[in-house]
Amino acid sequence: MCGIVGAVGAELDLASIFDGLRRLEYRGYDSAGVAIIHNGELEVAKASVARESMDVLADWLSAQSFSTGQVMLGHTRWPTHGAPTLANTHPHLDCTGDVAIVHNGIIENFRELRAELQERGHAFRSDTDSEVIAHLLEESLRGGERPADGLGRVFERLVGHMSIVVALRSYPGMLLGVRRTSPLLAATHAHQSFFASDAPAFLALAEQFYEVPEDVVVVLGDGVAGDGGALLATLEPLSIEWSSQDAVLDGFASYYEMELHQSPEAFYDTVSALMTLDHEAVVDQLSIDPYELRRIRKVVIIGCGTSYHAGLVGRYLVEHLARIPVEVDVASEYRYRDPILDADTLVIGISQSGESLETITALRECIASGARTIAITNVIGSQLSRVADGVLYTRAGPEISVASTKTHLAQIGALGMLAIYLGELKGVLYPDESKRRRRELLEMTRLLRITVQRQDDWHAMLADYLHRERFFFIGRNLLYPVAMEGALKMKELSYIAAEAYPAGELKHGPIAMLDDQAVVVALLGKDRLHDKMLSNLEEVRARGAKLIVVAVDGDTSPDDLADTVLRIPPSDALWSPLLMVVPLQELAGWMAQVRGYDLDKPRNLAKTVTVE
Ligand code: F6R
Numbered sequence: 001m002c003g004i005v006g007a008v009g010a011e012l013d014l015a016s017i018f019d020g021l022r023r024l025e026y027r028g029y030d031s032a033g034v035a036i037i038h039n040g041e042l043e044v045a046k047a048s049v050a051r052e053s054m055d056v057l058a059d060w061l062s063a064q065s066f067s068t069g070q071v072m073l074g075h076t077r078w079p080t081h082g083a084p085t086l087a088n089t090h091p092h093l094d095c096t097g098d099v100a101i102v103h104n105g106i107i108e109n110f111r112e113l114r115a116e117l118q119e120r121g122h123a124f125r126s127d128t129d130s131e132v133i134a135h136l137l138e139e140s141l142r143g144g145e146r147p148a149d150g151l152g153r154v155f156e157r158l159v160g161h162m163s164i165v166v167a168l169r170s171y172p173g174m175l176l177g178v179r180r181t182s183p184l185l186a187a188t189h190a191h192q193s194f195f196a197s198d199a200p201a202f203l204a205l206a207e208q209f210y211e212v213p214e215d216v217v218v219v220l221g222d223g224v225a226g227d228g229g230a231l232l233a234t235l236e237p238l239s240i241e242w243s244s245q246d247a248v249l250d251g252f253a254s255y256y257e258m259e260l261h262q263s264p265e266a267f268y269d270t271v272s273a274l275m276t277l278d279h280e281a282v283v284d285q286l287s288i289d290p291y292e293l294r295r296i297r298k299v300v301i302i303g304c305g306t307s308y309h310a311g312l313v314g315r316y317l318v319e320h321l322a323r324i325p326v327e328v329d330v331a332s333e334y335r336y337r338d339p340i341l342d343a344d345t346l347v348i349g350i351s352q353s354g355e356s357l358e359t360i361t362a363l364r365e366c367i368a369s370g371a372r373t374i375a376i377t378n379v380i381g382s383q384l385s386r387v388a389d390g391v392l393y394t395r396a397g398p399e400i401s402v403a404s405t406k407t408h409l410a411q412i413g414a415l416g417m418l419a420i421y422l423g424e425l426k427g428v429l430y431p432d433e434s435k436r437r438r439r440e441l442l443e444m445t446r447l448l449r450i451t452v453q454r455q456d457d458w459h460a461m462l463a464d465y466l467h468r469e470r471f472f473f474i475g476r477n478l479l480y481p482v483a484m485e486g487a488l489k490m491k492e493l494s495y496i497a498a499e500a501y502p503a504g505e506l507k508h509g510p511i512a513m514l515d516d517q518a519v520v521v522a523l524l525g526k527d528r529l530h531d532k533m534l535s536n537l538e539e540v541r542a543r544g545a546k547l548i549v550v551a552v553d554g555d556t557s558p559d560d561l562a563d564t565v566l567r568i569p570p571s572d573a574l575w576s577p578l579l580m581v582v583p584l585q586e587l588a589g590w591m592a593q594v595r596g597y598d599l600d601k602p603r604n605l606a607k608t609v610t611v612e
């Protein structure tokens with residue numbers, strides 16, 4: 001959600017720390033702020049002009065008479081409490097101007113704390129839940145407590161999942177950090193120490209990162225009250241395989257476009273890491289005994305947004321290839337369903353970031369109920385990867401654009417590999433069949449490359465639809481989740497009303513919405529439901545709606561029905577979601593670009609959602 005950067009050390013180069021904050025822009029934000037301690041003075045600057053806030057802060061920084069400092073705190077805010085105004089932008093200060101805090105997460109009991117502090121005379125300047133932290137710490141310090149002890153006691157009073165970093169004017173060589181579930185990493189490098197919510201902030205600053213342990217106040221710098229460096233030395237460093245270069249735009253106008261083009265490599269790297277050259281399974285990170293996996297009688301897949309849609313595709317893959325019944329749910333719902341789980345249930349949590357709070361907390365509850373768990377995530381060492389019994393990493397590299405593209409394909413690849421492995425263990429697939437399936441999946445890379453390269457042809461074909469405002473996406477069987485993903489992409493990038501339906505459901509209600517202003521995007525696979533889908537297209541046509549059909553090369557059946565046919569290469573129907581989703585990602589991106597929207601930072605969205 002919110003992004004946090006903190007640095008402490010003699011002669012910090014403020015511009016490079018600010019650059020670290022900029023690297024967190026991709027998480028999504030509406031306002032940003034910094035606090036700097038230099039020569040014993042605490043300076044605060046904030047900007048709340050949405051995505052231009054970083055430029056405003058950069059201008060402010062370069063206009064200052066100083067370019068170095070002892071402490072810098074930075075924050076990008078994605079609002080949960082209070083509008084994206086200047087007053088609500090972090091860092092927040094206490095009444096004396098000594099304490100500066102940045103916070104990510106939600107303080108569930110902030111109303112009581114605020115009322116209590118107001119009664120004792122504290123003046124609040126914002127509507128945020130975060131500001132209570134500064135005032136509570138002010139009281140602790142006034143009472144003579146050491147900063148780390150004071151923050152520890154304040155933290156005990158805060159209910160909820162969060163991470164906090166604190167700077168104190170009266171302790172200019174010290175930075176304090178603490179977290180519960182929300183992400184917070186620490187690093188030290190060449191007499192400088194850092195906190196950040198997310199590894200990309202550090203990539204150019206440090207080589208080794210550590211996760212701040214939960215509920216422990218870590219003190220960095222030459223703090224009198226503790227030695228963060230010594231604590232970090234006792235922790236296992238996280239292995240981050242990305243370099244700062246990985247996150248650079250490579251001649252593309254947006255990360256969204258770049259990442260869409262990186263999909264074939266993201267998919268290949270993910271799938272090939274899970275098999276030998278001879279197409280045998282490589283599952284060393286699964287950490288679940290094959291004997292236990294053989295016993296699995298039910299699979300549950302949970303995730304949010306695009307990851308949830310990958311899970312829906314995964315259901316068809318696991319049921320078809322391993323013949324195990326699968327349930328799929330959005331993580332935020334599953335957690336409260338009072339689910340029925342036991343040791344014979346395998347729960348798969350999917351999350352690109354590995355930090356979506358709802359997926360982590362839902363998975364934790366599944367573990368408590370005795371289920372076996374696997375995380376599918378793109379971030380090595382992320383919380384989800386550590387919570388689960390085993391991990392399958394997607395190897396898509398950093399995904400900067402808020403809207404996911406390449407990681408979705410990598411997730412489907414990982415699910416495909418897992419489904420084949422389960423099928424093999426269960427004896428549903430003979431060894432030669434499972435090898436054939438793995439080879440087939442790997443070969444999808446070539447078809448994905450061909451598909452991604454067709455985007456320019458599609459642009460010209462889509463001109464007639466660019467100003468339409470109502471879209472329906474339809475598909476059947478494992479193309480229905482693809483339709484859902486197409487509608488999600490359209491909503492989040494182009495802000496156009498878009499709904500997805502299983503094509504057979506149209507006639508049970510939604511068809512009433514169709515008229516000559518509506519556009520229906522239909523996914524026509526070359527599968528056993530092909531002819532039924534054609535009947536559904538006739539129903540659409542008869543209502544006068546515009547019809548875009550995604551069909552495979554050589555299938556001429558939609559030519560007389562559709563206004564536009566977007567072509568993809570033919571493949572085994574089981575793997576067709578990998579190709580079908582590409583034109584939908586492209587359609588949504590193209591609509592947004594033509595309308596002048598920022599493809600990488602859609603409004604109101606955050607890349608990493610660490611609140612419930
Ligand atoms: C959509 C999108 C979001 C995420 C969702 C889950 O393009 O990116 O819907 O898929 O917030 O995020 P992760 O996968 O990080 O758990």
